[in-house]
Amino acid sequence: MSGVRVLVGTRKGAFILTSDGKREKWDISGPLFAGWEMYHLKGSPADPNRIYASQSSGWFGQIIQRSDDGGKTWHQPGTPPGEPTRTPEGMPKGESNKFVYDTSAETGKPLTTHQWYDGTPHPWEFKRVWHLEPSLDDPDTVYAGVEDAALFRTTDGGKSWHELPGLRGHGTGAKWAPGAGGMCLHTILLDPKNRQRLYTAISSAGAFRSDDGGKTWKPINRGLHSQYIPDPTAEIGHCVHRIAFHKSRPEVLFMQKHWDVMRSDDAGDSWHEISGNLPTDFGFVIDVNANEPETIYVVPIKSDSEHFPLDGKLRVYRSRSGGNEWEPLTSGLPQRDCYVNVLRDAMAVDSLDKCGVYFGTTGGQVYGSADGGDHWQAIVHDLPAVVSVEAQTLP
């Protein structure tokens, strides 16, 4: 019988929630990497037992962890203890937590600064990995979105990481500025129909697309409107919080921006607003039902200064028409005195029929719905603040 594994990253460790296909009873394991910030965990579509995790700390920096057995055991995929860290020729061997910005001539003119909050130049400094996106075909290839914003890739199972410098170096990088959470590359989408096409999103630079496997990039922000930048329709500077697509139709993109829920029907070349009757169009997450490409989910948050649901009522909003017409989903969710947030990487769907939808809160709850959002249950109540949620559908 099929099952589901939900990977939960929190401020103080990671947890794995597992259930059979009914998704009624759940086993909770963890904390893994207790005490560390776990920004993201994600399994390989090519090998579900291969899971990568981003582990970080303000004290000790970035660690990459990898499991080859579905999360039972983990290791850092760099050079094992006892082995020399350099080859006989003197070259460094795998260092799985080494993320060094590319300064080669390949970038054209290596970038050294981006804009700080006040518009002054600020040095590019690596802080952490926000998002890991394993390749659709190869368990050893993974993309990493990092802060300060850049895209890295490993092709050796996480042993070593190299920047794809064309994103920072395409021309606008020196003008990028951080959002309130830092200047992070938080969204990476790999097009299942066109393997040369990738999307990324950066707070607060905007959305970008590559059509040549990540070598060159262009901003795709036409139609976005942001009052908090000097030119509200500028080519870059938009605080995109999340982008999602349905794998059968990857040219149709849905975006939760800082304010506004947006849609593109042409792979990001142009966007139009689909906030419609949402009570507030601020929020962080957005996702698409795995079985219905026009069914999308958001969790409206009151505002950019009050990061909690309106009126203390935690409501997921669902549109079955690809936007504009939204219905609140409340069954099983707290409808009074609820003041949690749902962060940008903290919603996921499984691919069972009916589609399971999952999200985590800064209050430590992980909610799940086994019927596309009609009814919800708290799978777990009292974890540390949830940063990310991913769902794996198991055979």
Place this chain on the structure above:
Amino acid sequence: MIRVTLPAHLRKLAQVDGEVQVEVSGAVTQGSVLDALEAKYPMLRGTIRDHVTHKRRAFVRFFACRQDLSHEPPDAPLPEAVASGTEPYMIIGAIAGG
């Protein structure tokens, strides 16, 4: 033999329970001790000092013999008591926040 103490998070990463010991050939300095530590426990590379610049991470401190050595140059000799193994070289996560 140089004795080194690690903060709890790094002990867990290195999969050790208590103090660790490293061999240093030549001058016993902060740099040579950290080189030896990272060679023996490669999973600690980047967690104490930067991969490239070898600068101490901002929230990491180095103590020994009741002295704060955090701002000493990496090639300055460590106290004899550390070099002889009488006292440990202590790597500390700086106290910050509540």
